[in-house]
Amino acid sequence: MESSRTVVRGLTARLVASRVCSLPLRMRLRYEPADPCAVRATFFPHGAEPVEWVLGRDLLADGLEGRAGHGDVRIWSATGRGDQAMYIALGSRAGSALLEVPVRDVRSFLESTEALVPRGTEAGRIDWDTELAYLLPQS
Numbered sequence: 186m187e188s189s190r191t192v193v194r195g196l197t198a199r200l201v202a203s204r205v206c207s208l209p210l211r212m213r214l215r216y217e218p219a220d221p222c223a224v225r226a227t228f229f230p231h232g233a234e235p236v237e238w239v240l241g242r243d244l245l246a247d248g249l250e251g252r253a254g255h256g257d258v259r260i261w262s263a264t265g266r267g268d269q270a271m272y273i274a275l276g277s278r279a280g281s282a283l284l285e286v287p288v289r290d291v292r293s294f295l296e297s298t299e300a301l302v303p304r305g306t307e308a309g310r311i312d313w314d315t316e317l318a319y320l321l322p323q324s
Contacts, residue, residue, distance in 0.1 A: 192216040197287075198210045208231075213226070214291070214294050216242065224240045224242050249262065249291065257275065262288070271291065
């Protein structure tokens with residue numbers, strides 16, 4: 186689903202439990218030009234509450250080309266899988282997850298976001314006064 190304001194894409198990822206075991210996992214990517222650097226990734230685990238992570242759009246794009254990220258979020262292309270899959274590793278104090286995601290779905294999603302806000306033009310869409318007011322204490 187796309188509008189002039191938002192790009193939303195549902196896809197099926199795989200939650201990797203081990204080298205031989207993975208489970209399907211519904212996932213939704215959401216991009217809003219009002220927050221031009223971020224992609225919201227919501228995961229819908231079977232029988233549990235949805236979990237949302239905020240990923241950098243550039244980080245997701247860089248992960249299509251090679252290794253990207255460090256710490257809590259790391260993304261890389263799948264070796265030996267051609268252009269079919271990429272991995273997203275997420276970690277927090279609550280736990281960690283390794284997801285296998287279809288490259289074509291992520292690439293298509295990112296192309297749609299870039300049609301709204303081309304990469305490199307994000308700073309021109311940020312309301313800096315509002316952001317500074319949020320960050321700085323009120324006197």
